[in-house]
Amino acid sequence: MTSRGEPHPEHDADHPTLPSDPALRVKALESLLVAKGLVDRAALDALVDTYEHKIGPRNGARVVARAWTDPAYKQRLLATADAAIGELGYGGSQGEHMVVVENTAKVHNLVVCTLCSCYPWSVLGLPPVWYKSAPYRARSVIDPRGVLREFGLELAEDVEVRVWDSTAELRYLVLPERPTGTEGMTEAALAQLVTRDAMVGVAKVQPHGALK
Amino acid sequence: MNGVHDLGGMHGMGPIRAEKNEPVFHEAWEGRAFAVVRAMGAWRKWNLDASRFEREQIPPLDFFRLSYYERWIVGLIGLMMKTGLVTRAELERGTPDPGSVKQSPALNAEAVPSLVSKGASARRNVEVQARFRPGQRVRGRTIHPVGHTRLPRYVRGRLGTVDKDHGVFVFPDTNALFLGEQPQHVYSVRFDARELWGEQAAAKDSVYVDLWDDYLEPA
Numbered sequence: 001m002t003s004r005g006e007p008h009p010e011h012d013a014d015h016p017t018l019p020s021d022p023a024l025r026v027k028a029l030e031s032l033l034v035a036k037g038l039v040d041r042a043a044l045d046a047l048v049d050t051y052e053h054k055i056g057p058r059n060g061a062r063v064v065a066r067a068w069t070d071p072a073y074k075q076r077l078l079a080t081a082d083a084a085i086g087e088l089g090y091g092g093s094q095g096e097h098m099v100v101v102e103n104t105a106k107v108h109n110l111v112v113c114t115l116c117s118c119y120p121w122s123v124l125g126l127p128p129v130w131y132k133s134a135p136y137r138a139r140s141v142i143d144p145r146g147v148l149r150e151f152g153l154e155l156a157e158d159v160e161v162r163v164w165d166s167t168a169e170l171r172y173l174v175l176p177e178r179p180t181g182t183e184g185m186t187e188a189a190l191a192q193l194v195t196r197d198a199m200v201g202v203a204k205v206q207p208h209g210a211l212k
Numbered sequence: 213m214n215g216v217h218d219l220g221g222m223h224g225m226g227p228i229r230a231e232k233n234e235p236v237f238h239e240a241w242e243g244r245a246f247a248v249v250r251a252m253g254a255w256r257k258w259n260l261d262a263s264r265f266e267r268e269q270i271p272p273l274d275f276f277r278l279s280y281y282e283r284w285i286v287g288l289i290g291l292m293m294k295t296g297l298v299t300r301a302e303l304e305r306g307t308p309d310p311g312s313v314k315q316s317p318a319l320n321a322e323a324v325p326s327l328v329s330k331g332a333s334a335r336r337n338v339e340v341q342a343r344f345r346p347g348q349r350v351r352g353r354t355i356h357p358v359g360h361t362r363l364p365r366y367v368r369g370r371l372g373t374v375d376k377d378h379g380v381f382v383f384p385d386t387n388a389l390f391l392g393e394q395p396q397h398v399y400s401v402r403f404d405a406r407e408l409w410g411e412q413a414a415a416k417d418s419v420y421v422d423l424w425d426d427y428l429e430p431a
Contacts, residue, residue: 022282023241028306029285030244035307037314038297039251042321047247050328052236092331097378099400114220114364116264117280122331126246129238130230132280138222141366141419142409150228161405161417165220167362168398168422169334169381197230 056125059090061194068178069187095122095171102175108159109174110201112140113166120171124196151202174199179207213358216272221366245281249288254319257295261388265360266290334382336395348374349431360388363427371431372403383424396425
């Protein structure tokens with residue numbers, strides 16, 4: 001067994017944790033590339049900041065809430081997603097060509113990438129670990145109902161499940177069903193209810209907000 | 213290639229572990245790894261398909277042992293060495309080769325917002341004949357390319373219906389090997405779940421897969 005495999009206390013003040021192997025290696029690589037003039041540290045900072053703070057599921061939630069409250073917008077979103085999403089100022093990297101699929105009482109959509117980790121960054125940000133993991137990628141296409149059950153969503157037998165495998169350069173966003181009991185809510189309040197998981201298709205939107 | 217990255221339909225991968233309130237990056241190095249890969253892409257020495265192919269060639273045991281961003285770094289190092297952006301000696305030593313000329317970065321901080329907001333489209337505005345049309349019955353071809361392909365194993369030989377023509381896109385199989393873009397139509401093809409998985413699947417369920425013209429044959 002190597003030293004990496006041995007347990008070590010994570011919060012021991014007397015023994016500050018050493019950076020893990022990849023942390024050291026990435027730091028060395030970054031230093032080399034900076035020394036060679038191949039990368040600019042400020043550009044790296046800007047990229048990290050963009051995906052940590054500026055682009056994330058709040059973008060997609062705004063799109064969904066607009067579609068729930070504006071029938072004409074919803075039509076445009078389902079027909080020409082790129083332009084409709086662009087109306088709210090979103091688009092670009094890993095969202096160049098979007099397709100929006102609508103959940104109804106009779107149809108449930110689920111998005112996966114079985115070959116790598118394709119995901120609509122422009123509206124959902126970077127994907128969570130589970131989306132990129134082998135179990136999700138392996139099982140979503142062969143056992144979508146089992147996968148949904150694991151996320152706590154039991155679908156009735158008469159609901160049709162459509163799985164979208166993002167094998168090309170199209171990126172998919174699920175338009176979840178608007179929960180009942182939200183009729184009087186504003187677009188901004190509705191956007192607060194919409195979760196990332198619902199826009200990937202592993203959850204429904206709850207009328208009183210996300211449980212997780 | 214018939215690699216372990218082509219995961220659709222595999223068993224034994226264990227439960228899905230969803231984390232509550234997951235951070236974008238779990239450790240700072242993951243963010244740096246992500247950013248370095250994006251910034252090095254700006255040199256345009258390779259393309260997205262080549263990066264995917266590079267990661268697919270990580271040997272299976274390493275592929276599953278390494279975390280996601282570790283695979284990104286392994287892929288990046290492979291591409292940088294193949295294209296001559298860095299040498300093995302530089303990677304081992306951690307400093308530039310003596311006498312190497314310092315470059316000016318391809319991506320600076322000011323260019324990041326437009327890199328992100330513009331993206332890089334793989335669609336091409338060229339006239340290419342579509343071999344199939346929506347509503348047509350098609351079959352995923354039974355082929356086993358040893359290079360990069362975006363034709364998952366689970367649809368090869370399977371019968372589906374063209375649902376939509378997405379237009380003309382760069383063909384990954386040739387683009388990944390720097391053999392040209394060969395732009396061609398990409399279709400959303402609907403496969404009945406039972407055509408793919410048999411009676412264990414629910415009767416009304418389906419899987420939609422985006423497939424290039426060359427991956428399909430008339431049925």
